[in-house]
Amino acid sequence: MSGVWLVLTLLVLGLMQFLDTGLYTYIAYNLHVGGFYLGVLSATWSLIYIVSNKVFSRLADSGRNKVLLLLSSITLLLIYITLSDINALNGLILYSLHALALSAANLSLSVTILEIYDHISWNSVNAFSRIFSNFVRGSTFVLVALYSINLPPILILTTVFACMSTVVLPGIGLNVERMLFKINRDLSYVGKYLKASTALLYIHKPRDAFEYLERTWSNFNMLKPWRVLTSTVLYTMFGDLILVVLPLLMKDSVGLHGLWLSWGIGLLLTSFIIAPLISRVISTSENTDVKLMSLFILLRGIILVLLLPYIYDWSGLTTYLLLIIALSSIADFLIYNKFVEVSAGYSISNYYIAREVGSIIGSILGGLIYTLIPGVLPISVIIIAIASATLILV
Numbered sequence: 162m163s164g165v166w167l168v169l170t171l172l173v174l175g176l177m178q179f180l181d182t183g184l185y186t187y188i189a190y191n192l193h194v195g196g197f198y199l200g201v202l203s204a205t206w207s208l209i210y211i212v213s214n215k216v217f218s219r220l221a222d223s224g225r226n227k228v229l230l231l232l233s234s235i236t237l238l239l240i241y242i243t244l245s246d247i248n249a250l251n252g253l254i255l256y257s258l259h260a261l262a263l264s265a266a267n268l269s270l271s272v273t274i275l276e277i278y279d280h281i282s283w284n285s286v287n288a289f290s291r292i293f294s295n296f297v298r299g300s301t302f303v304l305v306a307l308y309s310i311n312l313p314p315i316l317i318l319t320t321v322f323a324c325m326s327t328v329v330l331p332g333i334g335l336n337v338e339r340m341l342f343k344i345n346r347d348l349s350y351v352g353k354y355l356k357a358s359t360a361l362l363y364i365h366k367p368r369d370a371f372e373y374l375e376r377t378w379s380n381f382n383m384l385k386p387w388r389v390l391t392s393t394v395l396y397t398m399f400g401d402l403i404l405v406v407l408p409l410l411m412k413d414s415v416g417l418h419g420l421w422l423s424w425g426i427g428l429l430l431t432s433f434i435i436a437p438l439i440s441r442v443i444s445t446s447e448n449t450d451v452k453l454m455s456l457f458i459l460l461r462g463i464i465l466v467l468l469l470p471y472i473y474d475w476s477g478l479t480t481y482l483l484l485i486i487a488l489s490s491i492a493d494f495l496i497y498n499k500f501v502e503v504s505a506g507y508s509i510s511n512y513y514i515a516r517e518v519g520s521i522i523g524s525i526l527g528g529l530i531y532t533l534i535p536g537v538l539p540i541s542v543i544i545i546a547i548a549s550a551t552l553i554l555v
Contacts, residue, residue, distance in 0.1 A: 169326045170230070170270050171290055175297025176319040177237075178265050181304070182424055185313055188252040189408035190417040196406050198249070200528020202256055207517035207524065209257040213264040214517075218510035221268040224276065224333040227270035234323040236262035241316040244553050265512065266323070269330070271509050275335040275501075284498050291494055292436050293521040295486075299428025306422035320403050332354075367528060386504045388552055390511060393496055394519035395549035396458055399542045400489065401523030403465050406531040411478055419475050427482035453498060457548040462546020464488060466539040487519055499553075 166324045185206075189199055220229055243255040260539070278286050304310060310395050411420060464484050501514045530538050 166273075166326065166329045166331055167286075168293070169329060169419060170266075170273075170323065171235075171293045171324050172297055173319060173323045174263075174266055174270060174300060175294040176289075176315065176322065177259070177266060178235075178294060178298045178540055179301040179305075180240075180259055180312070180315065180319065181263065183315070183421065184256055186408050186417060186420055187312060188247070190412060190420075191247070192249055192252060193251075196409055196471075196528040196531040198528075199409065200405055200524045200526075203251060203401065203524035203528075204521040205253055206256050206260045207520040209260040210264050210517040211514045211521075213261045214268065214510040214513045217265055217268050221272040221510060222508070224272065226269045226273045226333055227327055227330055229265040229352065230323060230330055231260045231326040233269070234327060236265070237316060237320040237323055241313060241320065244313060244316065267513060268510060273330065273333060275509070277331060283501060287498060287501075288311070288436075289517040291490060292432050295428050295490060296432040297427045299430075299432060302421045302425025302428060304425075306425060309418060312468045315479065317411040326405075342499075384499070384503055384509070384553060386500060386549065389496065389500045389503060392549045392552045393500070393512065393515040394522075395545050395552065396492065396496065397516045397519030398523035398526075399462050399545035399549065400465065401520050402530070402538060402542050402545075403469065405524045409531070410513040411472065414473055415475050415478055420478070423475060423479040423482050426479050427486045430483055431490055434487055435494075438491060449552040450495075451499070451553050454492065455554050456486055456493040457495060458550040459546055461485065461488040461492055462542050462549075465546075466542050471540070524539040 183198075185202070188194070192203075217229060217232075225453070240255050240258045240262065243251055257264065267303065274286050275283065276292070293451060302316065305312075305315065363502065408420065415423070466479045468477075472478045501509070504511075524543075527538070530541065
């Protein structure tokens with residue numbers, strides 16, 4: 162049963178991630194709404210996600226992973242009830258409920274992984290989690306699009322799996338693994354300081370002392386958590402500037418099920434493409450390379466803008482989403498691992514909160530810019546992408 166809980170919980174998470182895009186695009190296509198409403202809808206989701214992460218963070222840090230997953234299951238059932246009579250107001254409510262459910266499930270899975278597995282395995286397990294949940298999400302998109310499956314059956318299935326996952330999820334107690342990792346990391350800091358202090362032996366030779374100090378501290382990661390979080394805010398922000406209005410850009414040329422099929426193909430292919438890349442990143446270095454992270458952040462921003470004029474049909478949209486999802490998956494993986502690395506896995510909710518702060522700003526700005534001055538969108542994305550990539554390098 163050691164791996165059953167992980168696979169089952171990732172299955173739930175993949176279905177819930179499908180429902181994120183599925184519910185959003187369903188509302189965009191079936192209700193007569195504009196860019197401003199979609200911006201508010203996405204921003205409201207992010208606001209609820211932030212609040213729920215703050216509320217649930219104490220449960221996560223105290224090891225109440227089963228309680229979190231049970232709350233997620235109950236919320237999914239409420240979404241199913243609300244979806245039966247959808248309108249502009251109900252759309253806001255059910256999409257906000259989805260934020261609550263996903264927040265609880267994400268925290269439950271994250272804290273369980275951090276406690277069940279030793280810190281050496283964190284990167285590998287997180288990589289598998291992202292790849293597998295993407296695979297589930299993509300498969301669901303393809304099945305729903307090809308067989309014209311409605312959302313209510315998917316909601317019921319997700320709720321059932323969430324309840325099953327709550328039962329098999331291993332209970333966790335004290336934060337032993339993260340505590341040991343933090344102690345080990347802090348001791349390495351002390352050792353580094355002591356080693357660097359020996360440069361004082363060369364005080365009579367200032368140049369030699371400086372060279373020794375620089376050599377001692379080279380390749381030593383001093384990146385602070387707040388810088389990773391700020392970069393995360395900007396990273397999510399520039400993505401949502403475009404993605405929040407993407408359904409409106411495609412509504413006249415690609416139908417809803419065509420849009421879902423494009424998402425599905427992009428996610429499925431990405432699952433196979435990024436697996437060897439992420440495996441190579443894990444095997445070549447114990448710590449996440451900030452230069453590599455900056456590169457993927459910048460590439461994501463460039464592709465978001467450069468390929469936007471070529472998504473006027475289904476094939477163009479599929480290619481666009483494939484590239485964006487692939488770059489986003491790798492960048493997300495690197496950013497998350499870097500935050501876990503520099504924070505020792507504590508207050509993991511701050512990472513999710515940072516993402517949604519960026520999403521709130523990006524969603525509202527994206528909706529407003531698209532409505533008022535759409536020509537400014539591309540340059541805005543590039544500027545913010547450069548800022549996000551630069552912040553973790555300087």
